[in-house]
Amino acid sequence: MLAHALVAALALATGQARMEAPRITVGSGQAVPVLPFPGETQTLNIIQWDPNQLPRIYERTDQLPLSDEEVAKLTQAGFDEASIVRMIEQRRCACDASADGLIRLKKAGATQRVLDAVSTHALRPNRGLELLVTLDFTGESRTAREGFLYFFVEDGDLTRVFSLNLPELLGRQNANETMVDRSDILRARTVRRIQLSGPVMLKTYGPHRVLVAASANPTLTHPSQLTDNERTKAQLYTFEYPRASLQSLCRLTAGYKRDAVLTYKWHFQGSRFECEWN
Incomplete structure (x- = not known):
């Protein structure tokens, strides 16, 4: 009888030990002990964290804001x-x-x-605009006479400067960028079109001035550094930048044409700039 009592006590103690230190199997296959939670519990309904009513649903229309x-x-x-x-x-x-x-x-x-x-x-205030740059190179040439295209934006007391390295860009090979211009029925012209897009961050609203210029100088930081000849060929634009809009898209198109003397080079012909706000 005494032996049976000792065996029962040992089994009970072993069972309690297992209950106090249960184990789970992790991804490595190794069993690790899990500490027990306290026996006293308290249950809370999470929905009680916010007793307010659900936000109101607004029926929107397809009309412009x-x-x-x-x-x-x-x-x-x-x-x-x-x-x-x-x-x-x-x-x-x-x-x-x-x-x-x-x-x-x-x-x-x-x-x-x-x-x-x-x-x-109210719509979220604009923080910038999306600029789509389209470059058209007409004729069979290899490089640009003016190697850099600059986009200067007046933004309050700051002038934002965007530059484009044309030799580097034209060094890329992409057959899909080439097309044929058949607007002249007597002569088809090869046009290489390259498009780039990205954000232009602006901090001020209202009227802005934009200057588009081509230059051989790779280190311009202000329009005043343009030469007289480069300033003559540059184009100045203005646009009204709204505080909020559904769409903020501007398009810059720059044209280059095969040089009559240096036929292996394109020279800058001019640009066009326009914006859409909805």
């Missing part, structure tokens, strides 16, 4: 507050929701509810 001017015009035309707020909720607002913008709307007669709707539903 309202602008600051349109919100002010609707206010001054006598549209009631609820109607203007509902239109802003449905269409969103490409408005200036900064402090200055809200002050201008308030002076135009917008109520507090309208200002709150503008602040909530």
Whole structure:
């Protein structure tokens, strides 16, 4: 009887040890002990972390967003507050929701509810624009006479400078970039078209000036460093940069033509610059 009692006690102690140190198998196949959790528990429902109601669902329309001017015009035309707020909720607002913008709307007669709707539903402010650069090289040549194309952007008290190394770019081989221009029925011309795209970050809104110039100098950091001849061939553009828009896309097209004397080189013919804001 005493022997049986000792065996039972030993088995119970062994079982308790196993319960106190359970093991799990990890990815390596090795069993590791898992420390037990305390026996006292407390259960919480996670949904109680936020007792607020679910966010309101707004029904959007396919109409273009309202602008600051349109919100002010609707206010001054006598549209009631609820109607203007509902239109802003449905269409969103490409408005200036900064402090200055809200002050201008308030002076135009917008109520507090309208200002709150503008602040909530205004499009995210633009931080930059997407620039698509298209280069057309017409004629059978190998390199560019002016080896660098510069894109200078006036941005408040800062001039942003973008440069393009044409010899390096033209050294790349890509058969898909070559096409044939048949606009002249008497003579087909080979055109090599190269397209590049990337962001141009801007910190100020409103009017901006852009200067596009070709130069042989690889180290220009300001338009004042252009030679008189390079400045004569450069093109100056202006564009209005909105605070918010659905689309911020600008296109720069630069043309190069086979030189009449140095036939193995292209020389800069000019550029075109345009922007789209929706």
